[in-house]
Amino acid sequence: MIRNGRDRKEGYEETRRLHHLATLDLGRGEYAKARRACARALRVLKRAGGAQSPDSARVLKTLGAIHEECSEYADAERCYRRCVEILGETRGVDRADRLYADALGKLANIQRVQGRYREAARLFARALRIARAKFGTDDLQSAALLNNLAVLYKYTGRFDEARRLYGRALSITKRALGASHPEVATIYHNLGGLEHARGRYARAESFARRSVEIRQKGLGANHRDVAADAAALAAILDRQGKHHEAEPLYRRAITVFERRFGRNHYELAVNFNNLAAIHQARGEHAKAERLYQRALAVKERVLGREHPDVAMTLNNLALLNKQTGRGTRAEALYRRALRIFERSLGPGHPKVVSCRQNYARLLR
Numbered sequence: 001m002i003r004n005g006r007d008r009k010e011g012y013e014e015t016r017r018l019h020h021l022a023t024l025d026l027g028r029g030e031y032a033k034a035r036r037a038c039a040r041a042l043r044v045l046k047r048a049g050g051a052q053s054p055d056s057a058r059v060l061k062t063l064g065a066i067h068e069e070c071s072e073y074a075d076a077e078r079c080y081r082r083c084v085e086i087l088g089e090t091r092g093v094d095r096a097d098r099l100y101a102d103a104l105g106k107l108a109n110i111q112r113v114q115g116r117y118r119e120a121a122r123l124f125a126r127a128l129r130i131a132r133a134k135f136g137t138d139d140l141q142s143a144a145l146l147n148n149l150a151v152l153y154k155y156t157g158r159f160d161e162a163r164r165l166y167g168r169a170l171s172i173t174k175r176a177l178g179a180s181h182p183e184v185a186t187i188y189h190n191l192g193g194l195e196h197a198r199g200r201y202a203r204a205e206s207f208a209r210r211s212v213e214i215r216q217k218g219l220g221a222n223h224r225d226v227a228a229d230a231a232a233l234a235a236i237l238d239r240q241g242k243h244h245e246a247e248p249l250y251r252r253a254i255t256v257f258e259r260r261f262g263r264n265h266y267e268l269a270v271n272f273n274n275l276a277a278i279h280q281a282r283g284e285h286a287k288a289e290r291l292y293q294r295a296l297a298v299k300e301r302v303l304g305r306e307h308p309d310v311a312m313t314l315n316n317l318a319l320l321n322k323q324t325g326r327g328t329r330a331e332a333l334y335r336r337a338l339r340i341f342e343r344s345l346g347p348g349h350p351k352v353v354s355c356r357q358n359y360a361r362l363l364r
Contacts (some may be wrong), residue, residue, distance in 0.1 A: 011048025015041045019059050020346045022066075029224075029260050031066055038063040054096050057086040057314060061103055064110070071266040071302040073114050080107040081184040098141060101131040102127045105145050112152045115344050121156075126150040126247045140183075143172035147187055154194050155308075164190050182225065189229050192236060197350075201240050208233035227256035228267060233276050250275040269298035273313050280316075285324050292317045308351065311340035315355045322362050334359035 018041035025034035041059045042051075050056055062080030084107055087100040108123035120140035124145060131142045146169040153162035154357045170187045177183055195204035212229045219226055234249035250271050257267045276291035296313045303309055318333035338359060 002261070008048045008050075012046050012050060015045050015050070015055055015059065016047070018044065019055075019062060022059070022062050026062065026066055026069070030068055033189075034066050035063065038066070042346045052086055054099060055256050057083045057099060057103065060086070061099070061106065064106060068106075068110060068113075070261060071264070073302065074112055077107065077110045077114070080110055083107075097130065101127045101134070101141055101145070105129070105148060108152075109148050112155065114303065117152060117156050117307070117344070121149075122150055124152065133161065138175075140172065140176050143169040143176075144183075146172075147190060148152060151190055151193075154190075154197055156345065158195060159198055162194050163191075166194065180214055180218070182215055184216075185211045185225075185229065188214070189232055195281055196232075196236050196239070201236055204236045205240070208236050222256055224256055224260055224267075227253040231271050231274070232269070238274060238278060243281065247275065250278070264298055266298065266302050269295045269302070269309075269313075272298070273316065276320075276330055277316065280320055280323070285320060288320055289317070292320065306340055306343070307345045308341055311319055311337040311344075311355070312351065314340070315358060318362075319358060327362065330362055333357075334362060 018037045022034045022037035022041065025031070025037060038059050042056065042063075045051055045053065045056050045059070060079045060083040063314045064076045064083065066074070067076035067079060077129035083103040084100070087096060087103055104123050104127035108120045108127060111117075111123065112120040122340035128142065128145045128149070131139060131145055135141055146165045150162040150165035150169065152163065153159070166187055170184065170191075173181070173183050173187060188207045192204045192206075192208035192211060192221045195201070195207060208229065212226065212233055213221070215229050230249045234246040234253070237243075237246040237249070254268060254271045254275070256273070257265055261268070272291045272295035276288040276295065279285075279288035279291065292313055295359060296310065296317065299307065299310045299313060314333050314337035318337065321327075321333060334355065337355050338352070341349065341355055346350055
């Protein structure tokens with residue numbers, strides 16, 4: 001037990017030291033060490049009487065980021081939610097308000113990842129109101145929230161609104177950090193994803209190449225963020241029939257992600273799914289099916305069986321089964337995919353419309 005003010009002060013200092021170590025370990029991809037440092041920091045804080053303090057919230061936010069990077073989304077949500085609860089009681093100074101807005105944004109984003117789009121939208125709006133009221137509309141924190149809200153809008157089919165928010169976030173970030181900063185690359189990456197979703201592949205490719213160029217120059221070819229940029233570029237090239245250029249980018253991304261995260265990470269599922277489509281286009285059906293099944297297994301493990309991203313791979317598997325003459329199996333996959341899509345996205349979303357058309361062609 002902490003018995004006096006000196007012990008309490010030493011406890012807080014030890015907590016900050018451990019938290020600093022955890023952030024360094026997180027940056028290096030040493031996730032087990034980072035988790036241990038956070039756990040020790042939280043134990044020290046509890047003994048020091050600081051379990052409800054902003055220091056505790058900071059540690060929980062970092063622990064949430066560790067879980068999120070490892071595709072442990074339920075654990076990440078618990079950490080971010082606890083962080084928000086603590087900070088809701090300790091706001092009133094600039095640093096606590098900034099941390100609170102950031103924690104709300106983190107919680108909103110993890111809900112978006114899990115397919116809970118309405119909840120995520122409400123939290124993003126709340127975080128933006130705080131950030132703009134406290135720090136102004138041109139603050140970098142507002143820009144980060146605008147960027148993440150735009151990602152949500154892309155997933156829910158609100159493409160024009162997403163484009164407007166990305167433009168605003170890009171303008172703020174370039175002015176504050178310069179045109180060659182990795183945060184600028186993040187927004188170009190997302191703009192490429194938006195144009196990809198709209199079927200504007202030439203524009204999408206331009207944004208994706210800028211993202212890769214900026215990030216690779218600053219971080220090197222083997223950084224995980226560069227691998228994610230390369231995989232996004234590959235998906236755009238893929239849709240233009242440039243399979244010879246896309247395939248090595250997918251394989252490079254898979255190598256980087258497996259080395260950093262092991263074999264059960266969400267980013268691997270994305271690349272397995274996309275690489276499967278290349279094999280499918282070439283008529284290599286057995287290879288395509290193996291990769292789709294691997295993608296489906298990882299997505300179900302990290303996202304749950306009712307996530308719209310799971311439905312996307314189910315749709316792709318259904319199309320493959322149709323091509324190989326397994327109509328009964330294809331029908332079951334389409335029906336499951338449609339049920340998930342309609343429940344999570346609504347009947348008018350482009351993905352729902354596309355899946356419904358695929359199913360109708362099968363029935364005809």
